[in-house]
Amino acid sequence: MLPVAVANTASGPVKSGLPPVKPGLPLSIFEPVPVGIDEFGMQVLIRLIWRNLLIGGEPGAGKSALLNVLVAYAALCLNCKLILLDGKQVELGQWRKCAEAFVGPDIAQAFLLLTRLQTMMDNRYAFLLDAERRKVVEKIQTRSPVTGEVIWVPDAFLPYVVAIDEIAYYSATVGDKKQRDSFSELLRDLVARGRAVGIIVIAATQRPSSDIIPTSLRDLFAWRFAGRCTNDSSSDIVLGRGWVEKGWSANMISPNNPGAGLLIAEGGSPQLVKTAYLDDRTCAAIAAYAAGLRAEHRAEQQRNMRLLPPAV
Amino acid sequence: MARRKLFAAAPVGAVAVVEPPVSQWYARRAGVAAVVAGLVADALLTAALSVFCPLLLAVVLGALAGVLAAVVTAVLVRVWPVLRVLWWWSVEITVAVAVAGGWVTVAHLSAWWIASVVSLAVSLAVLVPRRSRRFVWAWLWCLVVRHRLRVCFATLVRSQARAAGGRPVVLPLLLWARPTLAGERVWLWLRAGLSLEDLEGKAGLIAVACIAKQVRIAAGSERYAALVRVDVSRRDPLSGRIDSPLALFIPSLRDDNEADVPVSPAVPLVGLELADIEDPASEPSRRGGRG
16 A cells, blocks of 8 residues: 555644645656745746756755755655665665665776666667657556556656766766776766656766866756856856856855755756755655655565466 | 816815826827727617618617717726726725724624724734734735835836827736745736836846845746746745755654664774774775776
8 A cells, every 4th residue: 555645734843845745655757846945935846857957066065965855756756766876875875775776986886887777778769669659758548458448557667867976976086087988978878868768867066077077978968956156167067158147156155055056947047946955864764765665666566467367 | 178177177285196198198098989989889789770670760879879888988998097096906995995894894783892892803813823924914015016016117117108209108917916935926917018128127126116135027928928927035035944845745754753764873883983994905006996
């Protein structure tokens, strides 16, 4: 049995300034994800599916907090899988029991994981080509083999959320140059081609300049979040060239306000937002709950598989 | 000419509800509108009645209807500025009438002091609890902001009105206003002669008019350029911590303070200090890093 369908907003220890997420558990990665509030106190939602997000900002700007909020949402979605890469281990480590793969400070493992993802991506494209389709969707229309009625069923494969904290660790710090370049090339391929088959890359780094990640990779991220930056140049590197001239600089954000930043998403132009924050206890509780939810879902799927009549 | 004296013959000391140039413009417009409405009504009704009755009777009835339509149209157009002012203050007028009407009704049914006590009790019940007081205060600010925006826009586009040869200022239509955590959000429908670009450089002036710290003006719709969103900001909602709504889903977080997570890690407390770490063996090669 799945947990309650709608969040109970009755008074309790948890106080949230935001309305509850709809339509309740389990969540869907195809729905907009709440990330925080804008400067007018209105809830900010971004749609992750078929998108990639680059998070930048100085240390302590709230990059990992935003990453945790997005990963927490994805963890509570049963229609997506999680891949986590974290050089520091602890930022995303709490979600490892919800994830299909978790890689710590090991570039060899990271490389192997991205290689497998690339192969999976190619296989998915081959499937879509054969099915005369162009992208993964939440539900597809088909005809029931039992009743013959037209029904909506989940797509043949699920989206993957690939969250990478401190991308610079893999692309510019550890390993030899060949490993780092291979990592960057693989990641660029996933970001460039993975959207349609549901590979959502969310990458965080302090300053995504060309010596940290290749410009060709950075420019592929359509959506950007810039936490406080130390100067206007860094802000433009995260958000894209030209925004400082138009008056949008993440350098203007107070260093005493972590989580505040400029987000380029649905509207196409930056908006000042404050991302939600999940403390360690809340993260751990959500992660434990999400892990249970996913285990229960897997068990239910296995039960359903056993109930299916054997193929003739 | 009698029409034009509707507002011109004001007694000494009277407050001008509508400015004289605007009043004259509406008077001219009322005349034109009356003639057009009268002729159209006359022609249409005459044509329709000619099917059912003799032509002469149809002409006479059509002429009467035309005169009636012309008078109604002239009066409506002529007093439109007054109707508009009444519409602008409709919420305040409604509230005032409801409060006064309620007091008078209760006073008639019982006594005046009972009505006063009831009014006081209702006022205290609304204004003393913090939540309801903030609710009322926030919506009051919405009313104030609508009036301030109207005054501000009237000032901003007055110069355009002069350039247009005495034509009255076509103010943006103020649609819905609602409170936000930072202040208020107002939706406007721009009329011909104004665009979002005209307003973008005036955000500072609008903020001053709205007694606010900052105002942001943005397009309110991808479909209509006329729909504009004005966000009035008087507080900074970004200063505090924002909790994620996801936590509300988790029973252990929702119901009590006990988190169902281990408090003591299973990892032994060894090697957590620098003194516990031995010097590494000599590097086998300069290639490769920690990976």
